[in-house]
Structures are given as C-alpha cells and as structure tokens.
Amino acid sequence: MAGGRAFRPSAPRRAAFAALLTLLLLATLSFLLSSAPPASSSSRSRSSSSSRPSSRLAAVRRHAADHAAVLAAYAAHARKLKEASAAQSLSFSTMSSDLSALSSRLASHLSLPEDAVKPLEKEARDRIKLARLLAADAKEGFDTQSKIQKLSDTVFAVGEQLARARRAGRMSSRIAAGSTPKSLHCLAMRLLEARLAKPSAFADDPDPSPEFDDPSLYHYAVFSDNVLAVSVVVASAARAAADPSRHVFHVVTAPMYLPAFRVWFARRPPPLGVHVQLLAYSDFPFLNETSSPVLRQIEAGKRDVALLDSLRFYLPDMFPALQRVVLLEDDVVVQRDLAGLWHIDLDGKVNGAVEMCFGGFRRYSKYLNFTQDIVQERFNPDECAWAYGVNVYDLDAWRRDGCTELFHQYMEMNEDGALWDPTTVLPAGLMTFYGNTKPLDKSWHVMGLGYNPSISPEVIAGAAVIHFNGNMKPWLDVALNQYKSLWTKYVDSEMEFLTLCNFGL
Numbered sequence: 001m002a003g004g005r006a007f008r009p010s011a012p013r014r015a016a017f018a019a020l021l022t023l024l025l026l027a028t029l030s031f032l033l034s035s036a037p038p039a040s041s042s043s044r045s046r047s048s049s050s051s052r053p054s055s056r057l058a059a060v061r062r063h064a065a066d067h068a069a070v071l072a073a074y075a076a077h078a079r080k081l082k083e084a085s086a087a088q089s090l091s092f093s094t095m096s097s098d099l100s101a102l103s104s105r106l107a108s109h110l111s112l113p114e115d116a117v118k119p120l121e122k123e124a125r126d127r128i129k130l131a132r133l134l135a136a137d138a139k140e141g142f143d144t145q146s147k148i149q150k151l152s153d154t155v156f157a158v159g160e161q162l163a164r165a166r167r168a169g170r171m172s173s174r175i176a177a178g179s180t181p182k183s184l185h186c187l188a189m190r191l192l193e194a195r196l197a198k199p200s201a202f203a204d205d206p207d208p209s210p211e212f213d214d215p216s217l218y219h220y221a222v223f224s225d226n227v228l229a230v231s232v233v234v235a236s237a238a239r240a241a242a243d244p245s246r247h248v249f250h251v252v253t254a255p256m257y258l259p260a261f262r263v264w265f266a267r268r269p270p271p272l273g274v275h276v277q278l279l280a281y282s283d284f285p286f287l288n289e290t291s292s293p294v295l296r297q298i299e300a301g302k303r304d305v306a307l308l309d310s311l312r313f314y315l316p317d318m319f320p321a322l323q324r325v326v327l328l329e330d331d332v333v334v335q336r337d338l339a340g341l342w343h344i345d346l347d348g349k350v351n352g353a354v355e356m357c358f359g360g361f362r363r364y365s366k367y368l369n370f371t372q373d374i375v376q377e378r379f380n381p382d383e384c385a386w387a388y389g390v391n392v393y394d395l396d397a398w399r400r401d402g403c404t405e406l407f408h409q410y411m412e413m414n415e416d417g418a419l420w421d422p423t424t425v426l427p428a429g430l431m432t433f434y435g436n437t438k439p440l441d442k443s444w445h446v447m448g449l450g451y452n453p454s455i456s457p458e459v460i461a462g463a464a465v466i467h468f469n470g471n472m473k474p475w476l477d478v479a480l481n482q483y484k485s486l487w488t489k490y491v492d493s494e495m496e497f498l499t500l501c502n503f504g505l
Contacts, residue, residue: 095131102127132197183475184226186501191227191260194267206262211248211275213321218247218342221315223308224330225257227264228475228498232490235271237334239490244272246339250319252311255280268492281307286317293411309425312388313407313432316395327391328465331450331473333487336464341392344440350403351433352392354445357384367427368420375419378434385430386437389467390445397436407432449474449483460486 102124211217220237224230230251238244249270253261258280270276281287289295294310311318315325326341328334346352356362365381398404410431413419420427446463448455450470460466466486472478474487491498 091134095127095134099127099131183501184228187228187497188257188260190497190500191263195259195263208277209275212250212277213319214248215321215323217275218339219319219322219325220247220249220338221312221319221325221327222249222251222330223253223311224251225253225308226330226475227257227261228491229330230261231264231268231492232487233328233330233332233334234274234276235490235492237328237338238270238272238274240334240337241272241274242337242339244274248275248277250277250279250325252279252281252308252318254308255282264495268495281311284314284318287311287314293408293415297411297415310428312425313404313428315393316398316404319395323394323396325393325395327388327393329389329467329469331468332389332465333468333490334465335461338464341390341444344392344438346392346394346397346438348394348397349436349438350394350397350401351386351429351437352394352440353386353388353437354390354442354447355384355439356387356447364430367424367430369418372419374413379431383434384439385426386439387445387447387467387469388426388429389447389469390440390465392440401436403432403436449480449486453480453482455483 106120106124222230222233234249237247237249241247251261258278261278265276265278286292287295289299292314294307294313298307312327315327319325324342326338341352344352362385363381364379364383364385367385368375368379368381370376370379370381407428410419410428414422414428420431443462444464445467446455446459446465447467447469449460449466450468450472452470460483466483468474468479468483468487472480474484479487
C-alpha cells in the first residue's frame with residue numbers, strides 16, 4: 001500500500017466519538033457535583049457556624065479584659081486613698097490628742113516662773129506650727145473653695161493661652177509659659193495664708209469710708225484680679241497727685257480674690273493718704289442673670305470674655321452717688337496728676353477717650369462685622385476707634401442716654417458672636433458709645449508698651465498715663481526691657497511674697 005492515503009475516520013464515526021466524549025464529561029461533572037460540593041458546602045457551613053460565635057466571643061473577651069483592667073486600677077487607687085485617709089485620720093487624732101494634752105499642761109503651769117515656762121511655750125509653738133502645716137496639707141481635700149479656685153485658675157490659664165494664640169501666634173506659647181497665672185496664684189495664696197495666720201488683723205467687711213460716696217473727690221474704677229498690678233496703679237497715681245487725699249480708688253475683683261486684696265492693702269496701706277475701696281462683684285445684687293444678658297451668656301457657656309471685663313458697663317449702677325468716674329486698666333502707670341480729667345468738658349457726651357486710629361488703621365471696620373445688616377445700618381466703618389485704658393465717664397449723661405440698656409441690646413444681638421469677636425470687650429464699647437465719645441488729648445494716654453519697642457522716650461516722658469497693653473506685660477519675663485523699670489519702680493519690693501512667688505522683677 002505504498003503511496004496510499006492515510007486512514008481517516010468517516011463522519012459518522014467522528015460524531016459517535018464526540019458523543020462518547022461528551023457523555024464521559026457529563027458523567028464526570030455529575031459525579032463531582034453529587035459528591036464533592038455537598039461535602040464542601042457542609043464544610044463551609046460548619047466553618048461559618050463555628051467562626052462567627054468564636055469571633056464574637058473573642059471580642060467580648062477582649063472587652064471584659066479591658067474593663068477588668070480598668071476596675072483593677074480603680075480598686076488599687078481606692079485602696080491607696082483608703083490607706084492615705086486612714087493615715088491622715090490617725091495623724092489628725094494624734095495631733096489633736098497632743099494639743100489637748102499640751103493645753104492641759106499649759107493650764108496647770110500658769111503659776112510657774114518665766115524660765116520654766118519658756119521651754120513649754122516653745123514646745124507649744126512648735127506643735128501649733130506642725131498642726132498648721134498638717135491642716136494646710138489636708139485643706140485641698142476638704143475645702144471646696146480651694147478646689148473651685150484651682151479650677152478657676154486652670155480655666156484662666158487655658159483661656160489666656162487661647163486668647164494669646166489668636167492674637168500673637170508663636171508669642172502666645174512664650175507668654176503662656178510665663179509667670180502670670182502661676183505667680184499671681186502663688187501671691188494670692190501667700191496673702192490668704194497670712195490672713196489665716198492672723199484672722200483678727202483683717203476685717204472681713206470693713207466699714208465704708210465717707211470718701212467713697214463723695215462726688216466732690218476724684219474717683220477711679222479698676223476691675224482686676226491682679227493685686228500686684230492694682231497696687232502699682234494706686235501707688236503711681238498717689239505719687240503723681242498734687243493732693244493724694246482727694247483721690248479715691250474703687251477696686252472690683254472676683255470674690256475668691258477679695259481676701260487677698262484686703263490682706264495686701266492692710267499690710268501695705270494706700271500711700272500718701274489715697275483712699276481704696278475693695279469690692280467683689282458679688283457685692284452688687286443687681287448683677288444677676290435676670291437683669292444682665294452678660295451673666296446669662298456666661299452661665300450658658302456662650303461668653304468668652306471674663307465677667308470682670310464687662311463690669312465697666314455697669315458703672316452708674318455700681319456707684320449711684322457719683323457723677324464722674326475715670327476707668328483705669330490694671331496694666332497702666334500714672335506719671336502725672338490726673339485731677340485735670342475732672343475738669344475736661346465732655347460737651348454732653350458720655351465717654352472721653354484717646355483715639356488710636358492712624359491712616360486707615362484701627363477704625364470701626366477692624367472691630368465690627370460689617371457683613372451684618374445691623375452693623376452696616378448703624379455704624380460707619382471709617383469711624384476712628386478709641387481705646388480703653390484711661391476713660392472719663394460722665395455718669396449723669398450715661399444715665400440720661402440709657403447706655404447700659406443699649407449695651408444689653410447689643411449683647412443680646414451678639415449672642416452667637418456674629419457682630420464682633422466675643423473674646424474682646426472693646427467692640428461692645430465702640431458700639432455702645434458710638435457718637436457719644438469725645439476725643440482726649442493723646443498725652444493723657446500713651447499705649448503700646450506691651451508690644452511696641454519703638455515708642456519715643458519723649459512721648460513716654462510727656463504722658464500722663466502709660467499703658468502696657470499687649471502681651472508683654474511688665475510683670476512677665478517677656479516684658480520689653482526698655483520699659484520695664486517704668487513699672488517696677490512702683491512695686492512694693494518690701495513685700496516678701498514677691499520673691500517667694502518668682503515674679504522675676
């Protein structure tokens with residue numbers, strides 16, 4: 001068969017062969033589907049049914065372990081507190097018994113000669129000193145007012161840090177690390193300790209002096225919780241005055257700081273015969289949430305400005321017997337007799353203040369939100385802004401024009417902070433006394449010693465009042481060195497607490 005054709009199956013044979021292969025393939029698939037998948041499905045269901053509960057149990061087990069750790073920590077802390085409380089109770093009981101026994105011994109030895117009494121007296125003083133230290137250490141755990149004061153200082157420090165961060169960027173962190181909250185708190189605590197050591201030496205509510213309500217005298221209002229700064233304001237004004245006995249300072253502070261102010265001015269009486277009235281804002285019953293939107297907003301947590309800053313809008317109600325008051329900030333130094341401020345004609349206006357605009361700067365547009373209709377309708381954005389620091393107020397004109405009521409209206413409009421930045425009090429004053437302010441000669445009030453290193457010495461020398469407005473306050477380490485002595489020369493350096501509280505003066 002050489003040269004013959006290769007064998008090729010016929011078409012019917014090829015079709016039969018393909019059909020056979022197809023049947024074999026279908027049989028194989030049928031076997032796989034009927035045996036393996038059920039097993040696989042069963043396996044998956046077992047896996048699913050076993051993995052889901054186990055994962056949930058693992059999560060619950062982790063949560064239980066975490067909470068067990070937390071409770072164990074609390075238990076350990078509670079045991080420590082219990083042990084400390086037991087030790088403290090034992091110390092109190094022992095000290096009380098010792099003092100009672102010592103008191104009995106002192107009573108039985110009253111007739112002894114002085115030489116025999118001296119050792120017993122020394123022992124008694126040492127015991128009393130130890131008891132005082134023990135009570136001071138334990139005070140924080142029992143004295144709610146101390147805890148409130150501590151929290152208040154913390155809030156104050158944080159608020160200062162946030163405000164400075166908004167205004168001065170990186171400088172804020174330096175200031176926040178400075179000495180304001182810590183040193184002022186230290187000074188207040190030292191003064192309070194002095195009061196506790198000799199409570200009979202300091203009157204809780206001294207009788208008011210007739211000069212406080214005499215409208216013929218020169219009256220100043222200072223709102224502050226900084227006793228050192230206030231002492232400088234008073235001392236500088238007294239030294240500059242031609243007749244210090246005619247000058248009366250009304251200092252208003254927070255209730256927690258009032259005892260410290262009283263101790264300071266009891267130990268360091270106002271110099272040269274000036275008069276100082278010390279008050280807390282709680283002394284004014286009209287300051288309540290019903291009558292004041294400021295207090296309502298503070299209580300509701302919607303107000304960032306401290307209550308002390310807003311009290312300036314209540315001067316006529318605080319001092320109803322007075323006709324004219326000069327508002328001084330606590331970071332000023334008086335260099336010239338201010339009696340002339342009571343003879344300035346305000347032309348029937350309420351507020352006398354030094355303007356601070358130059359060119360297009362520091363005008364109303366800087367402080368108010370002119371995208372708001374009420375601001376656009378009532379105020380001129382190009383109006384020159386004035387400054388707080390030295391302000392002469394005609395209280396009769398204030399009452400006549402209802403300025404406090406107008407302030408209340410603006411405060412209610414700005415409850416959401418849409419009209420001005422609620423962290424500053426100046427815009428409220430610009431609105432309240434708009435068209436009702438008379439510009440004073442600039443020599444009455446020179447500003448910027450807390451931020452501007454380039455103020456002319458001649459300008460400073462000619463100023464009646466210099467103002468350390470800005471972040472670099474003179475009691476801080478970051479104060480501008482060329483100005484600091486203008487403030488420190490009025491500090492009572494003999495007050496021993498200043499060095500103990502590290503003011504860096």
